[in-house]
Amino acid sequence: MTILNEISKLLQLVKENKPLVHHITNYVTVNECANMVLALGGSPVMADDLAEVEEMVSFASALVINIGTLNERTIQSMITAGKKANQLGVPVILDPVGVGATSLRTETVTILLKEVRFAVVRGNMSEIKMIAGSDVEIKGVDSIADDENGVEIAKLLSAKLGCVVAITGAVDIIAEKDRVCTISNGDKILADVTGTGCMSTSLIGTYAGATSDYFLAAAAGITTMGLSGELAKQRLTDGQGIGTFRINLFDEVSKMNAETLLNGGKIQ
Amino acid sequence: MTILNEISKLLQLVKENKPLVHHITNYVTVNECANMVLALGGSPVMADDLAEVEEMVSFASALVINIGTLNERTIQSMITAGKKANQLGVPVILDPVGVGATSLRTETVTILLKEVRFAVVRGNMSEIKMIAGSDVEIKGVDSIADDENGVEIAKLLSAKLGCVVAITGAVDIIAEKDRVCTISNGDKILADVTGTGCMSTSLIGTYAGATSDYFLAAAAGITTMGLSGELAKQRLTDGQGIGTFRINLFDEVSKMNAETLLNGGKIQ
Amino acid sequence: MTILNEISKLLQLVKENKPLVHHITNYVTVNECANMVLALGGSPVMADDLAEVEEMVSFASALVINIGTLNERTIQSMITAGKKANQLGVPVILDPVGVGATSLRTETVTILLKEVRFAVVRGNMSEIKMIAGSDVEIKGVDSIADDENGVEIAKLLSAKLGCVVAITGAVDIIAEKDRVCTISNGDKILADVTGTGCMSTSLIGTYAGATSDYFLAAAAGITTMGLSGELAKQRLTDGQGIGTFRINLFDEVSKMNAETLLNGGKIQ
Numbered sequence: 001m002t003i004l005n006e007i008s009k010l011l012q013l014v015k016e017n018k019p020l021v022h023h024i025t026n027y028v029t030v031n032e033c034a035n036m037v038l039a040l041g042g043s044p045v046m047a048d049d050l051a052e053v054e055e056m057v058s059f060a061s062a063l064v065i066n067i068g069t070l071n072e073r074t075i076q077s078m079i080t081a082g083k084k085a086n087q088l089g090v091p092v093i094l095d096p097v098g099v100g101a102t103s104l105r106t107e108t109v110t111i112l113l114k115e116v117r118f119a120v121v122r123g124n125m126s127e128i129k130m131i132a133g134s135d136v137e138i139k140g141v142d143s144i145a146d147d148e149n150g151v152e153i154a155k156l157l158s159a160k161l162g163c164v165v166a167i168t169g170a171v172d173i174i175a176e177k178d179r180v181c182t183i184s185n186g187d188k189i190l191a192d193v194t195g196t197g198c199m200s201t202s203l204i205g206t207y208a209g210a211t212s213d214y215f216l217a218a219a220a221g222i223t224t225m226g227l228s229g230e231l232a233k234q235r236l237t238d239g240q241g242i243g244t245f246r247i248n249l250f251d252e253v254s255k256m257n258a259e260t261l262l263n264g265g266k267i268q
Numbered sequence: 269m270t271i272l273n274e275i276s277k278l279l280q281l282v283k284e285n286k287p288l289v290h291h292i293t294n295y296v297t298v299n300e301c302a303n304m305v306l307a308l309g310g311s312p313v314m315a316d317d318l319a320e321v322e323e324m325v326s327f328a329s330a331l332v333i334n335i336g337t338l339n340e341r342t343i344q345s346m347i348t349a350g351k352k353a354n355q356l357g358v359p360v361i362l363d364p365v366g367v368g369a370t371s372l373r374t375e376t377v378t379i380l381l382k383e384v385r386f387a388v389v390r391g392n393m394s395e396i397k398m399i400a401g402s403d404v405e406i407k408g409v410d411s412i413a414d415d416e417n418g419v420e421i422a423k424l425l426s427a428k429l430g431c432v433v434a435i436t437g438a439v440d441i442i443a444e445k446d447r448v449c450t451i452s453n454g455d456k457i458l459a460d461v462t463g464t465g466c467m468s469t470s471l472i473g474t475y476a477g478a479t480s481d482y483f484l485a486a487a488a489g490i491t492t493m494g495l496s497g498e499l500a501k502q503r504l505t506d507g508q509g510i511g512t513f514r515i516n517l518f519d520e521v522s523k524m525n526a527e528t529l530l531n532g533g534k535i536q
Numbered sequence: 537m538t539i540l541n542e543i544s545k546l547l548q549l550v551k552e553n554k555p556l557v558h559h560i561t562n563y564v565t566v567n568e569c570a571n572m573v574l575a576l577g578g579s580p581v582m583a584d585d586l587a588e589v590e591e592m593v594s595f596a597s598a599l600v601i602n603i604g605t606l607n608e609r610t611i612q613s614m615i616t617a618g619k620k621a622n623q624l625g626v627p628v629i630l631d632p633v634g635v636g637a638t639s640l641r642t643e644t645v646t647i648l649l650k651e652v653r654f655a656v657v658r659g660n661m662s663e664i665k666m667i668a669g670s671d672v673e674i675k676g677v678d679s680i681a682d683d684e685n686g687v688e689i690a691k692l693l694s695a696k697l698g699c700v701v702a703i704t705g706a707v708d709i710i711a712e713k714d715r716v717c718t719i720s721n722g723d724k725i726l727a728d729v730t731g732t733g734c735m736s737t738s739l740i741g742t743y744a745g746a747t748s749d750y751f752l753a754a755a756a757g758i759t760t761m762g763l764s765g766e767l768a769k770q771r772l773t774d775g776q777g778i779g780t781f782r783i784n785l786f787d788e789v790s791k792m793n794a795e796t797l798l799n800g801g802k803i804q
Contacts, residue, residue, distance in 0.1 A: 323639060
């Protein structure tokens with residue numbers, strides 16, 4: 001069975017099982033993340049107070065930790081929720097938004113990676129390189145690195161962390177031990193909408209809530225976002241722009257099905 | 269005068285008086301709540317710091333308390349604002365999002381119901397049952413309970429709390445003392461967009477800012493959301509999905525008028 | 537060169553330089569602010585923890601401070617980030633949302649104006665009058681003042697604060713020392729969407745990240761928003777409302793170019 005066939009089956013499982021995806025995330029793109037989980041067929045819940053995260057994650061099928069607008073209160077919640085998820089076998093997905101831009105972000109990611117066992121880490125090339133330890137300049141939370149050695153970096157970091165590593169960019173790279181794939185779906189217009197990275201991570205979390213194959217979940221989430229981005233752009237007509245593109249994107253994720261995936265997915 | 273006639277008149281009052289609706293709410297759906305208040309004709313204000321909530325609520329025509337992403341800082345603000353609203357005769361609406369999912373939510377709702385006198389409590393069946401004291405499983409913040417005895421539960425809780433109780437679901441139920449109505453507008457696609465429950469509560473708050481009949485305000489808010497959902501879905505064309513539906517929903521609320529309400533409202 | 541020509545050139549600079557615009561802002565309209573910066577061609581970053589704001593602002597081309605949902609934690613971050621921006625020569629833009637509505641907002645603005653040197657202050661007439669010291673009633677965060685002496689007030693406050701003052705309303709006024717202009721773009725439907733004021737401020741911040749002429753940046757931001765609002769409304773068809781208008785607004789900002797500005801801008 002090809003990986004696109006496997007992704008198609010996994011999408012069906014999401015729609016049947018409606019996995020609950022607990023998020024501790026930023027306040028910029030939180031609404032989009034929730035709506036993406038719903039569009040795919042999952043059920044989102046956002047809760048970040050230390051007094052409730054352990055209980056909430058115990059109901060969840062996956063936990064997404066996104067450091068987009070972290071603060072002292074939520075950092076502790078992330079660690080505590082992540083540890084509890086580990087105890088319960090709930091997969092934890094990390095989106096290290098802007099790691100390297102500030103010491104707070106870098107130190108928080110270091111602590112999270114030490115204290116919590118992640119199923120998937122997804123970032124852009126700058127973020128992943130920063131975690132991998134390479135020297136790379138960071139400008140705010142957007143990636144400026146571009147690297148043909150991406151596959152090697154993904155493999156190295158995957159081995160170091162013992163989890164799936166997903167790098168999103170012009171070509172996306174997913175690595176886990178001896179498995180690697182690249183995905184060439186997507187369109188650069190996706191970078192013109194805030195939070196498409198966060199949304200990809202939430203889609204990965206939703207898929208991860210319906211399988212124990214987190215490499216597949218990462219490939220599924222990123223293919224779904226990239227392909228939806230292509231289709232959303234194709235639907236744009238004269239006079240439309242970024243606003244309509246964003247709406248189309250949610251339309252396309254909500255309509256995603258096996259046929260669309262098999263026809264449009266570009267995974268090597 | 270039928271209740272739909274009364275709702276139509278109340279909608280007109282909202283547009284004339286532009287009630288200011290103070291929210292202490294979650295960061296997931298706060299933007300949607302603000303835009304729903306505006307779409308109906310009200311004026312939203314969001315303020316949650318303890319140092320300003322009493323002053324802010326003193327300008328308001330209604331206060332909406334939504335516990336979607338509560339934390340220690342905002343819990344105290346909710347209690348303080350609620351008490352001040354009670355002193356001033358400003359109606360307070362409660363959306364007990366996910367009560368029962370965690371102790372923090374359950375305990376917060378218990379304290380709120382003890383310290384603050386509410387005009388309306390709106391929740392799904394799981395949430396309302398939890399408050400009413402029945403045993404019911406809660407999965408995250410989404411309702412999994414379904415109950416034909418909903419009218420009885422609404423009546424009992426209404427009597428217990430001394431306020432209007434609104435239960436939203438396939439059929440919505442509103443109860444207050446000896447008044448009960450059921451509303452069969454709506455479409456299941458509404459559950460595929462995050463925050464349609466929160467938005468309903470904000471619409472109730474907006475209507476409650478223009479009348480002292482909170483039973484009518486609750487019926488008006490829920491009918492407006494349900495009917496807008498139906499109309500928003502009817503406008504979907506081939507190739508559209510959840511993204512466009514959400515936009516249509518705001519369109520429909522902003523266009524809602526007496527004729528549409530009288531033609532489409534389904535209240536028994 | 538006319539001011540519209542200068543604005544057109546500045547828009548081109550934004551698209552070339554992609555200025556990073558650091559925001560410390562409210563959780564109601566933060567997503568819209570981020571998407572507006574992107575639509576114009578800039579790069580947004582939102583970070584509000586005291587432990588990282590100084591580092592983050594050091595990467596930025598502009599800092600936007602918006603007090604829409606301020607709290608004790610973020611007030612200190614605003615002051616600290618603002619001071620750092622001043623040291624580095626990064627322009628700081630203030631949106632004093634709802635100043636005058638509560639003591640917390642009024643005192644915070646007083647402290648900010650004392651501690652931080654702003655490049656531009658943008659508000660509605662009520663907010664600007666409150667800062668200027670006139671007596672004016674405030675209802676929530678929406679302006680109810682209307683004043684033909686707006687130009688005088690803008691000039692006086694500009695002289696008092698030593699920065700550009702922008703007042704948005706039916707006619708927008710921008711003043712700095714001996715320069716004044718009025719802008720008659722816009723449509724009253726803009727007031728029916730939450731955060732169009734905040735978005736205007738973020739557009740000003742984005743333009744300010746690409747020039748040292750902050751009067752021009754303010755005129756550019758407000759003209760862009762007003763003209764986009766007009767065009768977004770023109771595209772509305774029967775059956776559409778506020779939801780579609782909001783999407784069109786993002787479309788129009790993302791499509792804005794020299795030709796559209798020169799044809800549609802109404803600056804005196």
